[in-house]
Amino acid sequence: MTFKRYAGVGAGALALSLVLALPALAQTAAPEAATEAPAAAAEFASAKDTAFIFNTLLFLMGGFLVMWMAAGFAMLEAGLVRTKNVSMQCLKNVALYSIAGIMYLLVGYNLMYTNVDGGFFGSFGVYGWPASGTANEGDYAVASDWFFQMVFVATAASIVSGTLAERIKLWPFLLFTVILTGFMYPITGSWKWGQGWLDAMGFSDFAGSTIVHSVGGWAALAGALVLGARRGKYGPDGAVHPLPGSSMPLATLGTFILWLGWFGFNGASQLAMGTNSDVSDISRIFANTNLAACGGVVAAILLTQVIYKKVDITMALNGALAGLVSITAEPLTPGPVTAIIIGAIGGVIVVFAVPMLDKLKIDDVVGAIPVHLLAGIWGTLAVPLTNGETSFGTQIIGILAYGVFTFGVSLVVWFILKATMGIRVSAEEEALGLDKAEIGVEAYPEFSGSGMRS
Amino acid sequence: MTFKRYAGVGAGALALSLVLALPALAQTAAPEAATEAPAAAAEFASAKDTAFIFNTLLFLMGGFLVMWMAAGFAMLEAGLVRTKNVSMQCLKNVALYSIAGIMYLLVGYNLMYTNVDGGFFGSFGVYGWPASGTANEGDYAVASDWFFQMVFVATAASIVSGTLAERIKLWPFLLFTVILTGFMYPITGSWKWGQGWLDAMGFSDFAGSTIVHSVGGWAALAGALVLGARRGKYGPDGAVHPLPGSSMPLATLGTFILWLGWFGFNGASQLAMGTNSDVSDISRIFANTNLAACGGVVAAILLTQVIYKKVDITMALNGALAGLVSITAEPLTPGPVTAIIIGAIGGVIVVFAVPMLDKLKIDDVVGAIPVHLLAGIWGTLAVPLTNGETSFGTQIIGILAYGVFTFGVSLVVWFILKATMGIRVSAEEEALGLDKAEIGVEAYPEFSGSGMRS
Amino acid sequence: MTFKRYAGVGAGALALSLVLALPALAQTAAPEAATEAPAAAAEFASAKDTAFIFNTLLFLMGGFLVMWMAAGFAMLEAGLVRTKNVSMQCLKNVALYSIAGIMYLLVGYNLMYTNVDGGFFGSFGVYGWPASGTANEGDYAVASDWFFQMVFVATAASIVSGTLAERIKLWPFLLFTVILTGFMYPITGSWKWGQGWLDAMGFSDFAGSTIVHSVGGWAALAGALVLGARRGKYGPDGAVHPLPGSSMPLATLGTFILWLGWFGFNGASQLAMGTNSDVSDISRIFANTNLAACGGVVAAILLTQVIYKKVDITMALNGALAGLVSITAEPLTPGPVTAIIIGAIGGVIVVFAVPMLDKLKIDDVVGAIPVHLLAGIWGTLAVPLTNGETSFGTQIIGILAYGVFTFGVSLVVWFILKATMGIRVSAEEEALGLDKAEIGVEAYPEFSGSGMRS
Amino acid sequence: MKIVMAIIKPFKLEEVRDALTAIGVHGLTVTEVKGYGRQKGHTEIYRGAEYAVSFLPKLKIEVAVPADLAGKVVDTIADTARTGQIGDGKIFVYSIEKAVRIRTGETDGDAL
Amino acid sequence: MKIVMAIIKPFKLEEVRDALTAIGVHGLTVTEVKGYGRQKGHTEIYRGAEYAVSFLPKLKIEVAVPADLAGKVVDTIADTARTGQIGDGKIFVYSIEKAVRIRTGETDGDAL
């Protein structure tokens, strides 16, 4: 009986007395922990405990689904950059997820959620939780909440990496990630989700069309402007030279991973699953989230067929994601047909915004700005269409606040990085590819390709 | 505390008054919703509510696992078609999943589940659910059930795309998907799962060996016959010229994704998780589902080694899926050793049926007909071996009914599509590959390959 | 209403009377099953039932997450072997997972968990569980526990396949898998998790740094020694000739899959989720598991930058896994900062151990020995740093016991296999690649590559 | 001795190989190449931007033959590789001074 | 007739093609090759072990032209493919005795 694995450890408290190293870092169980056991032995389940478990389980499931989105971004971006930059893109995604986790523990969480009180940011300090073996107060386990919030900040950082691919140096990118995940995202996140000033005003963003996606998009846009376009993307005469992505199946896989993860992203943002009403709402969110993505795909397919006479698979994939971003600000109140329409408008935005950005010579390698920034704005604006507790005015104030702060601060940070360590590889390194030039490991070393297109 | 994100929204009803557009499409919360809160405040958890949450959670988890199978089909098919058709195959899979979701909302669900009453189909009409913030009557949240049923219909459509790959035009394929997911699958689905005539007769198909997999297989078979084989596959003298798939790791990944998703497919088809008995049954289903797949793999490996002196990885992958399809009609009543045997027979079917189809010059690119149609029939026939409430006679009637209807209607639809818009690309386009000819985006644009095999 | 699918089957017992074949293998429901229904109808949920469902659900969720790790190993290894051996590596991973499932049913589970009683192994015999429709005694469903334990044994076998890639023959590898998963792993597993002698001594290994990962690593090390290095890897003069892996995105994908699966691996090893305290512990485990992986990545990135002046993506990926293995022996008692440090030390181990093994001419294709064996030892040794109920002495005894037994028996088995059927392909076959030589299906048949590196 | 070097459409390879075998040529070497010529390629659209695909996949065949067989080889390739559509390719012939079979060290005529 | 065969750096292809078109050469064939020469490659580190990358990606261009145009083609390629950095590549010229356009059967000058 595996259940007995833990016979020696018991259901009671772990009286931790750290014998050797690191004693300050380990945690001691509060003695009250032992009082939890009797409750479980009662004939009937305690309503509070049952709800506590369901709520925590929601965070854990939502958390691992959103964690999985890190793989989705990695695959999507690996598929949409050219072969010579694929290893680098994979590395950046693994690294940024890791940095986000650490920074959000060391700085971010408290900055976002502790003592915001209607203000502009919280406290500084490493986050932590009660020691093992103890029961938690409140409606869910503290660490599950941290885990769930942490994976969101990683999402914002992933968005930046896609736009700036194929020309940014590794280290300045990682430094920006430190700042974004440790400071910028938590500060603006506190405004709404930490009960800061925008929450007090009534701004509404259920799962983060603005707070997560647009924030990533604004940071990416600032980076794209400071960094400049990839060499060869724009001709002197305004011509746009496409640089097709290396692998459509990886891009497709990445999109499906993100789609799957989004059920955690939106569904678990209900933040409670312990009542009929809550789990019914989560169900609505699942259905609406899926339908918005379907709407985005179908809109992108129909529109590219009509405009270009050929369906563009990358637009269809972007359309799915734009549909998902669009419904993220309010996945609960729309009816299912409305959800399809909200998502479809996201898909339309992508189809028009991608070439528009090219006209402006803003080189966004994977389409992150249309998908996350523009569809994020649309989704946030659409909230009052179905949620009567919100107003267009407040939504616009929120959108502007997030935009001004994130775009502004990002611009400054990118400029400082550019001025100090430099952010862009040399022309030669760019031609050679970042895989060889920066990290010395090719993505497909036996693929002899000079990168010449057929 | 993130929990407070929703402080302004509250646990109470959302008084939705839509200010601007789309008012008819949004939903208004019933006032009773507010009465849910007190229940959660009770000292003990309500048995009904707890079971409700567990049941709904089962649908949500099962639903996201089966949704993930869409990625599995996409990767499996991307891996088993030639390089020049990989983008198209990815696009088709993203598109069909999206179409299935929308059609099942607009038409399918009601046609399958509403007012069937022992008959042959249900009602027409867009499906919907109570507005956000309200509790749901019944044993599970309405939207979670819709979500779970929806992902099944997408599975059926995925099966068709694999068989017909590399030569079918995009748009007629998508039109067929509209008909299959909006009408054909829901109509036949109603016969059993919607409590139609076959359910009344006692036909048994736990999670859909026939209702989902064989239906997909019959539609695929009809398509393959009308469409004809890929050029170059069959020589004039009866010779078979293999056209090896482009990527074994993608095919392997797809198979593992499907395997994972199948725990949702079969496990959540228990439809309830709120009792010891139900969750124990789900556990049995998980174990049996896994063992059947293991049996299919081992059978295929041993058999290809014996017959061909070399293990064929594509047969091993097909064997896993055939094992899974075989156990799907009855994953609960067999003991674990029986489950291995049922799955192993599925693996044997694949090894013999794949070359048999080639002899009949039925060109099934990914082996979907052996895996889904034939193993589906086998699985359905095997139910009475372990489930005493069923009979071979009724099972055969069910198998025939699904076959005659789906194969017949599919043939008609394919012929109409062929006669009107044409379903097959030209010889030149086929030689060039659908990626270039139909959608203009190559899967691996830097891969210079002429497609010549070494 | 899909819920009615099962109207004919009911909530009651399934009176199974097997009409035809296999009657002995099917299971008959105990009549007591019917008594379950009334409980669900009670006004309040039974505490015992609710905890039972939560515990079982934990095993099921944990189980499917760990099952998914099979895909992770397949992709990681496919990415880290050369193109000419990719199909074989995929085949081996599908096959070993299937064999593990069957062997663990036929032999392993009882050998590990039944009647160990402080001794050295359990009983022989096929495992099974009560028939469908019955409630289960105890704290969780029997089959869910089997499923969860089964996926662990598959993990151990996956580790071996990575180290020995690119030169071992298929069939001796599969035979070794039979022995490892049916006998070796269950015997040593019984020492601790089956309440054998090491459990009695107080050895502690929460989720298997030693019991799963080091065991896989020892078996791999023995195999690598008996098998010898790949031709061309080591020059006569002590030179090391890297043979870069075929696909960094697949390796990255595999790493992310493993990372995701690890939440099930560690989280569900809490073995209970029915109380506030348990689910809070699971939450801590999720957070710590993630942070340890982050620590491993960041350590590997910083260290390779400092030592080699270039970040090595394969080291970063190995670092993530080493972080995960390191925290696996005790993911609960460390505080979050300690978890980062424990994982980071795992990352450091990888960066130094990979070239060290090369110096010893031990050819470990994917780095499984540093990641699973060495980081596994480190993690097991680190337990007493934060868990006061353990001692370094006992931990060392445990580590040695697992090492001596598994390495010793593996050596013997590998030697016997070598002497009887031979374990290594010929030089010609190795040069040609196992895909062509052994299984006759290339991974990417249209990729013309001679394997020449640019 | 001559080398006959032909640029052909990829899907014609098997046919050409069979025809050459039929006239007694038992060895050849094939290279995947990209061709640019009168067959102008096409424009594609990727994410809303047009681009010209001007290099098309072709195969290059090289056959070393005794001088007297060269004409027949040229004719055979020309006949079997012809579709009549633009882009069928070219055949070039040039002289080689020496040929060696590596395995045996045989030279010239014996090496082919 | 001559064939001008040039080994160039891959990113110079478009420029060379345009320059050749400008002087009236409307067809060429390109092959992806690996070059070894004075440009010595570099050492890489993979999992802690160094290795030399000595073969670098290059493109081989083959252009068949009437003899009188060969010099101009050589000069044009040399001028446009030059970066002045080591590894720019080589141009070789040799004679062909026959050229055939497969589509029409035209030969020699007419075939180009």
Added chain:
Amino acid sequence: MKIVMAIIKPFKLEEVRDALTAIGVHGLTVTEVKGYGRQKGHTEIYRGAEYAVSFLPKLKIEVAVPADLAGKVVDTIADTARTGQIGDGKIFVYSIEKAVRIRTGETDGDAL
């Protein structure tokens, strides 16, 4: 000047390159090709159907050398690339009229 063009088995490349370097040849160009010859390939089985793999991976080496060195180059390649097994490949030699180093514009002997 001559070009020595050799078709060899892929795994012999490093050895041949080293041997050529030893006799003073410091540049060459390699192409991945497929060969068809006496070495007949093999039949494979994919999903129950047999098929012949008749084109085998080979490497083509091209080395431009002054005429007087050509013989030595041929011998060196022949010696190092030989395994004695069928399929070892061929060496062909032909003359070139001109050689240019793109970087410097040097010609002929100086360009090699």
